[in-house]
Amino acid sequence: MMxxxxxxxxxxxxxxxxxxxxxxxxxxxxxxxxxxxETLGIVLLAVPLIMVAAMGEMMVLVARHVxxxxxxxxxFSAIAAGMIFRDHPELPLVVGCGVAMLLGGALGAFxxxxxxxxxxxxxxxxxxxxxxxRGLLFILSGARxxxxxxxxxxxIRMAQTSPIGIPWVVIIAFAVALATWLFLxxxxxxxxxxxxxxxxxAAPLRGIRVVPVTILVFTLSGAxxxxxxxxxxxxxxxxxxxxxxxxxxxxxIAAVVIGGVSVNGGVGTVLGTVMGVLFLGAVQVALPILxxxxxxxxxxxxxxxLIALIIDRTVRQGGLHGLLARGGx
Amino acid sequence: xxxxxxxMARNWGNVRGGNADMxxxxxxxxxxxxxxxxxxxGGVEVLRNVDLDxxxxxxxxxxxxxxxxxxxxAKILAGVHRPTRGTISLSGKLVDxxxxxxxxxxxITLIHQEPISFPDLSVAENLVIGRxxxxxxxxxxxxxxxxxxxxxMSLLDVPIDVTLPMRGLSIADxxxxxxxxxxxxxxxxxxxDEPTAALTPKEVxxxxxxxxxxxxxGRTIVFISHRLEEVRAICDRVTVFRDGEKIDTAxxxxxxxxxxxRRMIGRPLNDYLHRGTSHVGAVALAVRNLSLPGRFExxxxxxxxxxxxxxxxxxxAGRTDVARAIFGVAPAASGDILVDGNRVVISQPxxxxxxxxxxxxxxxxxxxxxxxxxxxxNITAAVLGKIARGGVVRRTAERALARQSVERLRIRLASLxxxxxxxxxxxxxxxxxxxxxxxxxxxxILDEPTxxxxxxxxxxxxxxxxxxxxxGRAILLISSELPExxxxxxxxxxxxxxxxxxxxxxxxxxQEAIMHAAVPRASRAGxxx
Numbered sequence: 001m002m003x004x005x006x007x008x009x010x011x012x013x014x015x016x017x018x019x020x021x022x023x024x025x026x027x028x029x030x031x032x033x034x035x036x037x038e039t040l041g042i043v044l045l046a047v048p049l050i051m052v053a054a055m056g057e058m059m060v061l062v063a064r065h066v067x068x069x070x071x072x073x074x075x076f077s078a079i080a081a082g083m084i085f086r087d088h089p090e091l092p093l094v095v096g097c098g099v100a101m102l103l104g105g106a107l108g109a110f111x112x113x114x115x116x117x118x119x120x121x122x123x124x125x126x127x128x129x130x131x132x133x134r135g136l137l138f139i140l141s142g143a144r145x146x147x148x149x150x151x152x153x154x155x156i157r158m159a160q161t162s163p164i165g166i167p168w169v170v171i172i173a174f175a176v177a178l179a180t181w182l183f184l185x186x187x188x189x190x191x192x193x194x195x196x197x198x199x200x201x202a203a204p205l206r207g208i209r210v211v212p213v214t215i216l217v218f219t220l221s222g223a224x225x226x227x228x229x230x231x232x233x234x235x236x237x238x239x240x241x242x243x244x245x246x247x248x249x250x251x252x253i254a255a256v257v258i259g260g261v262s263v264n265g266g267v268g269t270v271l272g273t274v275m276g277v278l279f280l281g282a283v284q285v286a287l288p289i290l291x292x293x294x295x296x297x298x299x300x301x302x303x304x305x306l307i308a309l310i311i312d313r314t315v316r317q318g319g320l321h322g323l324l325a326r327g328g329x
Numbered sequence: 330x331x332x333x334x335x336x337m338a339r340n341w342g343n344v345r346g347g348n349a350d351m352x353x354x355x356x357x358x359x360x361x362x363x364x365x366x367x368x369x370x371g372g373v374e375v376l377r378n379v380d381l382d383x384x385x386x387x388x389x390x391x392x393x394x395x396x397x398x399x400x401x402x403a404k405i406l407a408g409v410h411r412p413t414r415g416t417i418s419l420s421g422k423l424v425d426x427x428x429x430x431x432x433x434x435x436x437i438t439l440i441h442q443e444p445i446s447f448p449d450l451s452v453a454e455n456l457v458i459g460r461x462x463x464x465x466x467x468x469x470x471x472x473x474x475x476x477x478x479x480x481x482m483s484l485l486d487v488p489i490d491v492t493l494p495m496r497g498l499s500i501a502d503x504x505x506x507x508x509x510x511x512x513x514x515x516x517x518x519x520x521x522d523e524p525t526a527a528l529t530p531k532e533v534x535x536x537x538x539x540x541x542x543x544x545x546x547g548r549t550i551v552f553i554s555h556r557l558e559e560v561r562a563i564c565d566r567v568t569v570f571r572d573g574e575k576i577d578t579a580x581x582x583x584x585x586x587x588x589x590x591r592r593m594i595g596r597p598l599n600d601y602l603h604r605g606t607s608h609v610g611a612v613a614l615a616v617r618n619l620s621l622p623g624r625f626e627x628x629x630x631x632x633x634x635x636x637x638x639x640x641x642x643x644x645x646a647g648r649t650d651v652a653r654a655i656f657g658v659a660p661a662a663s664g665d666i667l668v669d670g671n672r673v674v675i676s677q678p679x680x681x682x683x684x685x686x687x688x689x690x691x692x693x694x695x696x697x698x699x700x701x702x703x704x705x706x707n708i709t710a711a712v713l714g715k716i717a718r719g720g721v722v723r724r725t726a727e728r729a730l731a732r733q734s735v736e737r738l739r740i741r742l743a744s745l746x747x748x749x750x751x752x753x754x755x756x757x758x759x760x761x762x763x764x765x766x767x768x769x770x771x772x773x774i775l776d777e778p779t780x781x782x783x784x785x786x787x788x789x790x791x792x793x794x795x796x797x798x799x800x801g802r803a804i805l806l807i808s809s810e811l812p813e814x815x816x817x818x819x820x821x822x823x824x825x826x827x828x829x830x831x832x833x834x835x836x837x838x839x840q841e842a843i844m845h846a847a848v849p850r851a852s853r854a855g856x857x858x
Contacts, residue, residue, distance in 0.1 A: 188467050195447045195458050202445035205409065206458060207430025266449035 013260060015311075016275040020282060027286045034289050044166075045159070047281035048173035049235060051274065053228040053252045054259075055180040056108075056221030058273045061256055062184070063217045064197040064265025065122035069111060070225040071248030072133035077104045078229030078239040079137050082146030085155070093154055101226040107133055108222015112215035122218075130249070138241050146239040159234040169231050176224065181270040193217060197265025247298070254301050255280045258308040280304070358421060360385045360517060360549050361406065366415035368401055376401050379415070379575045381568060383518065388540060388550045390560040390581070393570030393593055394786075399553055402570070403520045406551075407439030408432035438511035442523040444503040448496035453478035455495050456510050481509040485539055501532035508539060519543065520551040525559055526780070529643045530844070537563050556810075557586050569593055609819065610634030612670065613803035614686075614772045616655065619664035624650040625827040628664070632772070632803040637794065639818030640807045642847045647827040648807045649691060652774045655805075656681045656688040668772070682711075687770035689761055691777045691807075698757055700750040704742055705731035707749045707760050712767045734763035739789065755786035762793070773797060776807045791816055811840040823847050 028035035053070050060067045077100035084096045111129055115122045158168035184190035192213050196203045203210050228248075233239050259276025261268030283304070287297055359382035368376040376398045383389055391399040404410045406417070408426040416423055419435055426432050432439070446455050456478045478491035487505045495503060504524055511519045521540075525533045540550050540563055554560055560567060561581060568578040569592040576592045584592075612631045619628040625647035632638045640648050654661040657675040665672050668684050675681045681688070699707055708731045709716055716726040731745050738759045742752055749757055758778065765773070775794070779787045794817055798804050808814050814821055821838045823831040823846035831846035 186469050188469060191450070191454060191458060191469055194450055195454075198447040198449040199445060202447060205429045205441075205445055207428065207433060208458065266447070 013269065013272045013275055016259060016272065016279060020275065020279050023279070023282060023286070027282075027290060031286075031289045034286060039285060039289075043278065043281045043285050044170050045235075046284050047277050048169040049228050049231050050252055050255050050280060051173040051277045052176050052231060053221075053225050053248070054255045054273050054277050055176050055270070056224035057249075057252045058256045058259070058261050058268055058270070059180070059184065059193060059217050060122075060221045061253075061261045061263060062197045062265060062268045063193050063214060064200060065115065065214070065217070066126065066253070066263070067108070067111060067218060067221045068123065068126040068249050069107070069129040069133055070221060070228075070252060071245035072130050072137065073104050073107045073222050073225040073245075074229040074232060074248055075239070075241065075245035076107060076133050076137040076140070076229070077101070077226035078233050078244050079141045079146060079241060081230055082150060082233055082239045083141065085152050086146060086150035089152065093152060096152075096155075097227070097230050100230050101223045104226020104229065105219045105223035108225070109215055109219040111222065112218030115218065116211045116214050134246075141241045143241055145241065146233070148237040151233055151237055151239075155230070155234045156237055159231070169234055172227075172231070176227070177270055177274055184270065189213060189216070194266055197267075199266075250298075250305070251280065251301060254305045254308070257305060263309065276308075359383060359418075360420060362418040362421075363402075363406070364416050364418075366402065366405060366412045366417070368398075368405060368410060369413045374413075375573050376405075376412075377573045379570075381575060381578065383549050383551065385517070385549055386544055386547045387565045388544050388552055388563050390564035390567040391551060391553045391570065392557075392560065392567055392589060397570040397593070398573040399568075399570045400522060401573075403439060403522060403551060403553060406432070406518070407437055407520055409439065433514050433516075436515055436517040437520070438507075438514060438516040438518070439520045440504065440507040440511065440522065440524060442526060444500065444507050446495040446503055446506065449494060451492050451494055452482075452489060452498070452506055453491040455506055456481060456491070456513050477513075478509075481513050482506075484512060485509055487535070499532075500527040501529070501536070504528075504536065505539075508543075516548065518549045518551065520553070522553045523555065524552070525554060525556065527644070529645070533559065557589060560589075561586075608799075609636045610801060613668065614655070614805070615667040615670075616651075617665040617667070619651065619654060619661045619666070621650060621654055621659070621661045623827075624659075625654075625661075625824070628824075628829050630822055630829065630832065632805050634771075634801045634803050635798055636819050637798045637804045637806055637817050639814040639821040640805060640824065641809070641811070641814050641821055641843045642824035642830075644809060646824040646847065648824050649776055650827075651824070652688060652776055652805070652807060656686060656774060658688075682768065682770075685769070685771040686774065687765035687768060687772070688774045689758075689765055689776060689778060691780065698749050698761060701748050703746045704735070704740070704749050704752065704760055705745040708734050708763045709767065711764050715767070730767060731763075734760075734767065738763050738766075738793065753782075753786075755782035755790075758782055758790070759786075762790075766797075770802070772803045772805070774805045774807070777809065778806070779808075779810070779813060787813075811843055814838075814843065815840065 024035060033039065053074065057067055057070060080103050081096040081100040084091060084099055107129070111122070111126055114120060114125045114129075158172075160167055162168045162171060164171075184193065192203070192208045195206070195208055196210055196213060200210065229239075229245070232244055236244075255276040256268070256273055257263065257276070258279055259268070259272035259274070261273060261276075280301075283300065284297075287294070287300070292300075361381075361383040363379060363381045366376060366379040366381075367374065379398070379402060381402070391403065393399045401410060405412050406426065408429045408431050411427070417426060418424065424435060426435060426437070429439070447458065450458065453474050457474060475491055482489050482491055482505070485505055485508060487502070489498065489502050489505060495506070498506065508519070524536060528536065537559075540552070544550055544565075552560070552564055564581050566578060567581050567584065567589065569576045569589060571593060611634055613634045615629075615631040617629050620626045628651055630638070640651070642648050650659065653659045655666060655675065657677045657680050660676050666675055667673065668686070673680075673684055675684070675686075678688070699710065702710075705727055709722075709727045712730070713722060716723055716730060728745060734740070735742065735745065740752075740756050740759045740763065742756060749760055752760065762778070778794070779790050782790070791813075794804060794806070806814070806817055808817075815838055818838065819835050821831070821833045821835075821843055822829060823833065823843055825847050831842070833842050833846070
């Protein structure tokens with residue numbers, strides 16, 4: 001145990017696990033059916049959507065930026081994929097999925113370009129593109145919903161099952177998490193993302209190419225939001241331009257921050273993020289079981305984000321200005 | 330050691346090992362030849378036509394006031410800036426140093442004044458990140474990385490755990506990591522920008538030991554410093570910059586301190602003349618048995634009106650903590666503070682201000698200035714009550730007050746509305762002092778008031794501090810620079826490990842006496858006292 005930071009991180013992750021256990025036991029005490037394998041299954045099914053996007057958002061936060069546009073990117077990609085499925089049912093599933101991720105990546109890259117080239121704070125840039133992409137998605141779709149019978153049957157099935165019993169989307173989500181972990185901890189670029197977030201002034205002086213790495217991070221975030229769009233279509237069986245992905249960024253950022261990823265950059269682990277997502281999934285599933293009105297959901301998420309931020313602030317004397325003053329390049 | 334030497338032999342097979350051959354060699358072909366280097370920022374020329382040769386195996390000092398161009402020159406060598414005009418040759422070949430990473434490929438490393446590192450990454454990662462030639466998607470081999478890092482750190486004989494995050498390391502240790510990084514990329518030229526600014530004397534010695542070894546290996550060290558005694562201790566040659574031009578390059582021993590200073594400021598300087606006053610009045614500030622566990626213990630002293638009391642000691646001895654306790658930033662756990670003979674309770678800074686105490690903190694960037702606000706707003710920030718009517722600040726009054734201060738303290742600026750962040754360090758410090766003087770404090774606590782400011786401006790500060798005392802103010806001066814303490818103090822208190830270890834009257838004060846009281850007890854016994 002010679003590594004204090006790692007120890008703190010482990011403590012943070014341990015903290016989330018403890019929170020998750022206490023929360024589950026508390027809910028279980030009120031509603032015993034919460035503590036069943038069936039509920040676990042429901043939680044696992046609820047999380048892939050958040051998990052996939054959270055991996056992207058986590059990388060953005062580690063690089064000391066923020067991406068508020070992922071909800072709109074999700075919606076845009078899902079609509080585009082849905083239109084392909086609807087207009088060209090003969091094309092294989094993978095084409096639609098590929099298009100969704102490519103489009104998501106392109107929109108993310110645009111975010112990254114604006115942030116780096118014009119040295120603008122990402123919180124403002126992505127607030128702008130949040131609105132821009134949502135507007136484009138209305139234009140693209142003609143404000144028309146993708147209906148359930150336009151979504152290919154095999155895609156719907158991916159959200160329900162697979163040869164090994166666990167639904168495909170759950171496998172995909174954990175595969176994405178594993179890949180993110182490999183990328184962040186075992187590739188040079190991954191470490192450079194931490195370096196940029198840890199000290200953006202030092203990074204270029206050390207020969208780290210901050211601009212391309214930052215653009216890459218936003219591109220990955222966008223592509224993963226695009227993948228989340230496909231998962232959305234699979235899980236809900238429809239895509240609506242005015243509903244799909246609205247407010248999604250708050251859920252995802254909540255999960256990531258609960259997972260101990262610092263809004264001041266440089267700190268965050270995939271394990272922590274996974275735990276944060278599971279915690280939020282558990283909350284999501286628990287609320288209806290407890291009979292809490294859906295109206296409360298946003299308030300509760302907001303409260304959880306604040307608590308997580310306060311913990312972040314206390315653990316690391318970095319300062320809250322991080323999220324507000326997300327630096328440009 | 331063996332591996333170190335072997336590594337050197339591999340890199341520079343032609344470099345002989347002997348120390349005597351390596352130092353100050355006039356005949357050796359230069360490692361770096363800079364010719365006609367000029368640099369302009371936005372039309373302002375900060376470096377003009379500089380020619381400079383750096384030979385292998387020398388420690389070369391760059392001296393000059395802030396803004397003289399020495400740091401700009403260093404940054405050009407290190408690829409941070411590109412020259413507007415001029416050429417650089419490396420071992421006789423013209424080179425273009427396009428970026429810091431390009432400089433690294435040429436074997437040039439710049440160690441910044443405040444080590445730039447990645448606090449969240451481990452020491453090992455800090456050593457290699459951005460290293461030239463890495464494949465972007467290449468795997469990070471953690472085990473090899475740690476092993477490499479351990480080998481590098483062992484070359485320096487500095488016990489630092491490479492798996493620790495940089496965040497927890499002292500500035501001195503962070504600098505060691507930077508030096509190790511320079512070795513990792515086999516740097517032939519290592520530029521250190523004021524490396525000793527935040528080090529204790531012992532750490533400085535360790536650093537100098539390493540610098541000497543690197544020199545003996547045939548590397549070139551460029552050493553930027555304000556401290557002449559250090560330059561004298563370690564540098565073979567000095568180059569003096571002034572106003573963007575190179576004034577002179579000479580072997581260190583051929584120049585006296587006075588020669589060097591004259592070249593730096595273009596005029597002679599009665600810098601370290603004693604300024605203390607003789608007409609000392611009643612006790613203005615007294616502390617009795619002040620303690621804060623873990624910080625300082627049982628501190629008692631007095632400061633009289635018109636008296637400058639120096640507070641010396643090593644960094645971390647608890648001096649700043651005492652000042653912060655008196656000012657109410659972090660109050661003491663026990664003990665008394667008396668102002669003009671009356672016991673007072675100071676639990677927060679506003680209490681202290683109300684009692685006429687002012688505290689100019691050490692780190693102006695963090696605790697002193699409002700960077701983006703204008704100079705005038707910064708100066709009047711503490712006395713808004715004086716210039717506001719019904720809660721509304723009267724701009725004309727603010728301006729008049731600020732202008733008076735600027736004239737009185739000779740603050741050099743373009744405009745009162747200029748953001749204070751654009752001023753030089755010395756002028757920023759003056760503006761902060763001006764702010765406190767407007768509140769007309771009777772007790773002034775100055776924590777390292779001249780850190781990081783030019784020698785020329787320092788003398789002005791010393792005059793100013795002397796004048797403040799002559800006006801009957803009580804002044805407590807915390808300083809790590811012994812000549813400064815000696816020049817200003819009527820009495821020197823010394824702290825070591827949280828305790829007051831000496832109270833030396835002016836007549837008996839010397840650098841030796843202060844240092845002797847400042848070193849921790851264990852090592853003091855070793856000095857044979």
